[in-house]
Amino acid sequence: MSSKIDHTLFSAHEHALEREPCPKCGGELVLKHGKHGPFLGCGHYPACDYIKALHHNDGHIVKELGVACPECGQELVLRQGRYGMFVGCSAYPQCHHIESINPVEARDQKVLFACPECGKGHLLERKNRFGKTFYACDQFPKCKFALNQAPVKGRCEQCGFALLVEKKSAHGVKYQCADRKCQHVQSSGTES
DSSP states (O other): OOSSHHHHHHHHHHTTTTTOOOOOTHHHHHEEEEETTEEEEEEEEEEEOEEEEOOOOOOEEEEEEEEEEEETEEEEEEEEETTTTEEETTTTTTOOEOSOOOOEEEEEEEOEEEEETSSSSEEEEEEEETTTTEEEEEETTTTEEEEOEEEEOOOOTTOOEEEEEEEEETEEEEEESTTTTTTTTTTOOSSO
16 A cells, blocks of 8 residues: 555655755754744754744735835745735845735724724724724724614613613514623614
């Protein structure tokens, strides 16, 4: 059975690593696996603690756009990152300029209500990295007000907070105070 397996397929990546010496102690670098993925580590560990990442998580370049960065003048590039495609400066990490791939989409976000916490911002519908919808103040990081359920116009009967969230259950629709300290549930309509 083992004669059917081509062992050169499994050792191909080891030839690509061509036994690079450790720059710290001169020992052999070996492929190791950690909780964040594979990396190269010194074979003399724990005497030598040198490690080298196999890949960088700064988003690989998909396309050069030929447009100058407004911050540093270098070229802007299209990158594929952890959260999807984005436009970033080619001089990263020296320049941290990034833009949305769809600037029209960023401008057309639905403004729902004024933020009840800071009073300056507005609640916008957003999506997290898993695609789940949430509602947050556009003044983030100054204001960290956020909701997981859709906000509803109304006032809490108990504390007077200016926003409610709609809770649907088997017993019907209830309205809960959006203030995390109160969380009073009321069954009546939104305007009280």
